[in-house]
Amino acid sequence: MTKFPGGGLEYGEGPIECLKRECREEMELDVNVTQHFYTTDFFQPTRFFKNTQLISIYYRFEIPDNKQIRTSKEKFDFEKEKNGSQSFRWISISELTPEEMTFPIDQKVVELLKRNF
Numbered sequence: 050m051t052k053f054p055g056g057g058l059e060y061g062e063g064p065i066e067c068l069k070r071e072c073r074e075e076m077e078l079d080v081n082v083t084q085h086f087y088t089t090d091f092f093q094p095t096r097f098f099k100n101t102q103l104i105s106i107y108y109r110f111e112i113p114d115n116k117q118i119r120t121s122k123e124k125f126d127f128e129k130e131k132n133g134s135q136s137f138r139w140i141s142i143s144e145l146t147p148e149e150m151t152f153p154i155d156q157k158v159v160e161l162l163k164r165n166f
Contacts, residue, residue: 050151064106080110105154142166
């Protein structure tokens with residue numbers, strides 16, 4: 050799947066704490082959350098749980114200058130493929146299209162990014 054970094058809230062956690070934890074887990078980065086960008090404003094059922102809806106919250110954040118993330122220009126460029134493997138790509142907003150994203154909410158966020166930046 051292709052998606053923005055992030056994931057589900059753990060019990061007792063707020064959305065900003067969740068984003069920071071997910072960035073540490075997924076990218077090994079401590080990020081600085083700068084501002085709210087978007088919260089889902091339409092009904093979206095989950096793909097993984099029956100009779101459950103999804104609400105997503107997106108924030109803008111800064112990555113520390115001294116941190117490097119291994120990136121690729123190719124989709125799914127894993128060091129070795131196994132369950133949970135991931136790779137990261139930087140795509141300029143001008144080149145990014147909603148169709149690149151797997152999930153409908155991420156597709157909407159791409160449209161908003163293209164309109165706003």
